[in-house]
Amino acid sequence: MQSRWDIGEPEKPTINEETEQLKSELLTLNMGPQHPATHGVLRIEIKTDSEIVAHAIPHLGYLHRCMEKHCENLDYRGVIPFFDRLDYLASMSQEHTYVMAVEKMLGTEVPRRAELIRIIVLEFQRIASHLMAFGTYALDLGAFSPFLYAFQDREEILRFFEELSGARLLYNYIWVGGVWNDLTDDQVEKMKSFLDRFEENTKTYHELVSMNQIFIQRTANVGVMSLQDCFDYGATGPVLRGAGYKWDLRKQAPYSLYSEFDFDVQVGVGEIGQVGDCWNRFIVRMREVGESIKILRQAFDKLEPGSIMGKVPKIIKLPKGEIYMKTECPRGELGVHLVSEDGGKTPYRLKVKSPCFTHTSMLPRVAPGQMIADFVATVGSIDIVLGEVDR
Amino acid sequence: MSTHLHQHSSFKQYFLNLFHAIYTTVKGMYITFSYVWGVKVVSIEYPEVREVLPARARMRLFNDAENCISCTQCAMACPVDCIYIASEKMPEGAEIKKTTSGSPIRLLLTQFTIDTALCCYCGLCTTVCPTECLTHSHDYEFAQYTIDAMKYDYLAPDVRAWRDRIVKA
Numbered sequence: 001m002q003s004r005w006d007i008g009e010p011e012k013p014t015i016n017e018e019t020e021q022l023k024s025e026l027l028t029l030n031m032g033p034q035h036p037a038t039h040g041v042l043r044i045e046i047k048t049d050s051e052i053v054a055h056a057i058p059h060l061g062y063l064h065r066c067m068e069k070h071c072e073n074l075d076y077r078g079v080i081p082f083f084d085r086l087d088y089l090a091s092m093s094q095e096h097t098y099v100m101a102v103e104k105m106l107g108t109e110v111p112r113r114a115e116l117i118r119i120i121v122l123e124f125q126r127i128a129s130h131l132m133a134f135g136t137y138a139l140d141l142g143a144f145s146p147f148l149y150a151f152q153d154r155e156e157i158l159r160f161f162e163e164l165s166g167a168r169l170l171y172n173y174i175w176v177g178g179v180w181n182d183l184t185d186d187q188v189e190k191m192k193s194f195l196d197r198f199e200e201n202t203k204t205y206h207e208l209v210s211m212n213q214i215f216i217q218r219t220a221n222v223g224v225m226s227l228q229d230c231f232d233y234g235a236t237g238p239v240l241r242g243a244g245y246k247w248d249l250r251k252q253a254p255y256s257l258y259s260e261f262d263f264d265v266q267v268g269v270g271e272i273g274q275v276g277d278c279w280n281r282f283i284v285r286m287r288e289v290g291e292s293i294k295i296l297r298q299a300f301d302k303l304e305p306g307s308i309m310g311k312v313p314k315i316i317k318l319p320k321g322e323i324y325m326k327t328e329c330p331r332g333e334l335g336v337h338l339v340s341e342d343g344g345k346t347p348y349r350l351k352v353k354s355p356c357f358t359h360t361s362m363l364p365r366v367a368p369g370q371m372i373a374d375f376v377a378t379v380g381s382i383d384i385v386l387g388e389v390d391r
Numbered sequence: 392m393s394t395h396l397h398q399h400s401s402f403k404q405y406f407l408n409l410f411h412a413i414y415t416t417v418k419g420m421y422i423t424f425s426y427v428w429g430v431k432v433v434s435i436e437y438p439e440v441r442e443v444l445p446a447r448a449r450m451r452l453f454n455d456a457e458n459c460i461s462c463t464q465c466a467m468a469c470p471v472d473c474i475y476i477a478s479e480k481m482p483e484g485a486e487i488k489k490t491t492s493g494s495p496i497r498l499l500l501t502q503f504t505i506d507t508a509l510c511c512y513c514g515l516c517t518t519v520c521p522t523e524c525l526t527h528s529h530d531y532e533f534a535q536y537t538i539d540a541m542k543y544d545y546l547a548p549d550v551r552a553w554r555d556r557i558v559k560a
């Protein structure tokens with residue numbers, strides 16, 4: 001039976017008279033699920049012709065937790081912790097998407113201070129997530145110390161989140177109508193001084209990794225995802241921007257208060273390698289960190305005292321209807337399709353459109369013809385989190 | 392001819408690459424070596440040195456059963472349904488006690504168990520508790536050998552004895 005993932009038989013090596021006696025066949029190699037380079041429990045079945053990948057098929061589902069079905073039995077507040085566990089490296093962004101969908105259906109007005117605190121945590125989350133991507137990517141390619149530097153900075157951000165929400169990774173912080181806890185001036189000062197230090201550190205990271213010749217040789221012109229491929233598969237986020245297309249929902253379809261902020265959308269321009277390759281995807285992430293710092297500085301200036309929770313009924317009941325809400329998460333566009341019954345306390349259906357899933361499905365497209373080592377570089381460069389792929 | 396030129400340029404490129412690789416690696420090594428002296432240690436030597444957790448840190452749950460009014464709001468808020476509460480009517484003539492916040496306790500709590508193995512530390516139960524008797528403690532070392540040992544019966548004397556140790560001020 002043909003699996004949905006099959007994209008036809010791999011091309012057979014041509015056999016001429018000389019090699020007729022030396023029969024060759026493709027070697028099947030399983031990368032994962034317990035493989036550090038697959039960033040979680042992804043199994044990729046690779047058919048290799050010596051060192052060249054002829055065919056790569058991702059097998060998903062090792063982290064499937066039936067999250068969408070579970071949500072149909074939970075009240076609207078109880079769904080939020082489940083959203084944390086989708087993309088566990090960027091929980092704030094995931095919560096925010098869901099909460100915005102519920103707020104839109106309820107017609108809740110979110111206080112300005114709450115919106116600003118949300119933007120602060122979202123951008124810090126983006127930095128933390130990109131730092132993780134930076135560190136693990138360098139680790140994939142054999143450089144160990146950048147990983148440790150990235151973790152030092154990430155640790156400080158997680159510390160802020162722990163002070164704010166009580167948890168390091170799975171926050172349950174952004175609530176329907178506002179946020180759970182208020183940000184104190186003390187914390188704002190700490191965050192500001194961290195940003196100053198961190199901005200210096202990013203320069204070191206560029207020197208250490210992005211401009212390192214060995215790194216460039218490993219990533220430039222490797223794993224090219226052309227713009228047409230990105231459109232065909234529906235890629236978003238750094239993958240699409242790395243291919244040179246200016247598309248960021250914070251700019252193109254501003255939600256929350258993003259329209260008030262002044263920042264650029266970073267795209268890959270191919271000053272090294274070509275647009276759409278691993279290096280350009282990587283550099284888009286690194287430059288986005290700089291944009292996030294810009295947004296954060298502006299957000300701190302805008303911050304003014306006020307309430308952090310809007311008017312929300314004690315038991316949330318939504319009117320009949322449906323909504324599709326999408327936001328720009330660190331890994332791409334996360335979409336939430338929420339269908340509600342009239343006066344129901346639980347969602348009728350909650351569908352999550354995950355960017356990582358889309359990007360994983362692009363792997364069979366780019367893999368054929370790559371060396372195995374380059375394939376590892378490609379998998380690392382799309383920065384997938386399996387919690388979100390499998391849900 | 393063109394092939395020859397190509398070879399020539401790639402030959403030059405090869406050495407240029409080599410030079411760049413060595414140069415940028417030395418630069419990277421310089422950054423790494425600057426950490427050898429004069430940079431303070433970032434990691435914590437865990438069992439000897441312990442981190443002070445922020446006030447809001449959400450660790451093991453603790454229910455101060457004396458203050459619980461058996462309203463079951465926490466059990467209803469819990470997304471994974473891991474709080475088991477049973478209560479019955481107060482026996483005739485028993486005096487109605489009050490919680491520290493002053494609300495009368497009208498029901499006799501007969502069971503209050505949390506399956507910590509299922510709990511996802513989301514904190515939703517603590518936010519709905521009207522008497523604030525259910526709180527997250529700062530206790531994070533509670534690994535067990537069996538999964539049954541993760542079920543805490545907050546009416547049992549040994550679990551109650553934690554109170555002096557872990558209740559937040």
Ligand code: SF4
Nearest residue numbers: 469510511513514516
């Ligand atoms: S912290 Fe969350 S999962 Fe744990 S008992 Fe409370 S509501 Fe349930």
Ligand code: SF4
Nearest residue numbers: 459460462463465520
């Ligand atoms: S919400 Fe508080 S008072 Fe009510 S049953 Fe739970 S622990 Fe007891």
